[in-house]
Amino acid sequence: MTEDKPLQGSPVSRGTEGIEGLRVLYADDHPEMRRAVGRLLRVAGASVTFARDGLEATDKALAESFDLILMDLRMPRMDGFDAARALRATECRVALIAVTADATPRVLENAIAAGFDAALPKPFDLVDLIAAIHLVRERRSAQRRDSGPT
Numbered sequence: 001m002t003e004d005k006p007l008q009g010s011p012v013s014r015g016t017e018g019i020e021g022l023r024v025l026y027a028d029d030h031p032e033m034r035r036a037v038g039r040l041l042r043v044a045g046a047s048v049t050f051a052r053d054g055l056e057a058t059d060k061a062l063a064e065s066f067d068l069i070l071m072d073l074r075m076p077r078m079d080g081f082d083a084a085r086a087l088r089a090t091e092c093r094v095a096l097i098a099v100t101a102d103a104t105p106r107v108l109e110n111a112i113a114a115g116f117d118a119a120l121p122k123p124f125d126l127v128d129l130i131a132a133i134h135l136v137r138e139r140r141s142a143q144r145r146d147s148g149p150t
Contacts, residue, residue, distance in 0.1 A: 019130055020045030025064075027057035027071040027080070028099070033122075037070070037099075040126045054083030061087055066094050068133060070120075073100040073111060081114040088115035095136045099124070 024046050028034050038048045049064065051057035054071065055078040061069055069087070073080035084096055098111040103121030111119040117136045120128060 019133065022046040022133070023049075023065065023067045025049050025051060025057060025060055025066045025069045025071075027051035027054060027069070027075065027083070029053055029072065029075040033072070037129075040129060044126060044130065054078030054080055054086075058083050058086050061092060061094065062090060068095045068097065068136075070097050070099060070129075071116075073098050073102070073107065080116075081110060084111070084115035095133075095140060097132050097136060 019041075022041075022045070024041050026034060026037055026041070026048055027050070028037070029052055034050050034052075038050065041048045049060060049066070051060055053075040057069065057071055058078065071080040071083060078086075080098055080100075084098070087094070087096070096116045098108075098116040098119040099122055100107060100111070100119060101122045103119070108119045117139065118132050120132045124132075
């Protein structure tokens with residue numbers, strides 16, 4: 001039997017506040033990662049749309065409405081760096097979180113410089129993913145408060 005929703009009080013159900021109903025675009029060229037991360041997000045209550053590379057992710061992000069884009073940095077056709085730059089160049093303000101197996105400081109700095117709001121090193125679990133989502137939301141909320149009318 002497979003379940004798409006966590007049981008109340010289960011480790012998976014704790015800490016998922018604010019994730020339920022989230023519309024996520026997840027771009028990764030590895031089918032196993034798409035399946036695994038998609039399952040994590042769905043179990044937490046999010047809906048997930050997939051892309052196989054940065055070009056497909058950019059097209060989908062501009063054609064549909066998402067609350068969050070989760071994107072691998074190394075993909076064929078268009079990598080995550082170029083996809084983030086392309087999205088930000090179109091004034092796309094959706095929260096972007098990079099995921100990468102190369103979590104060196106230089107790569108993480110380059111991801112932020114390209115337009116990502118945060119970077120999440122692989123491998124990660126549901127708790128790490130949710131923490132990154134909450135961090136991005138908190139930062140964006142603080143930025144809105146700081147730039148709002150005084």
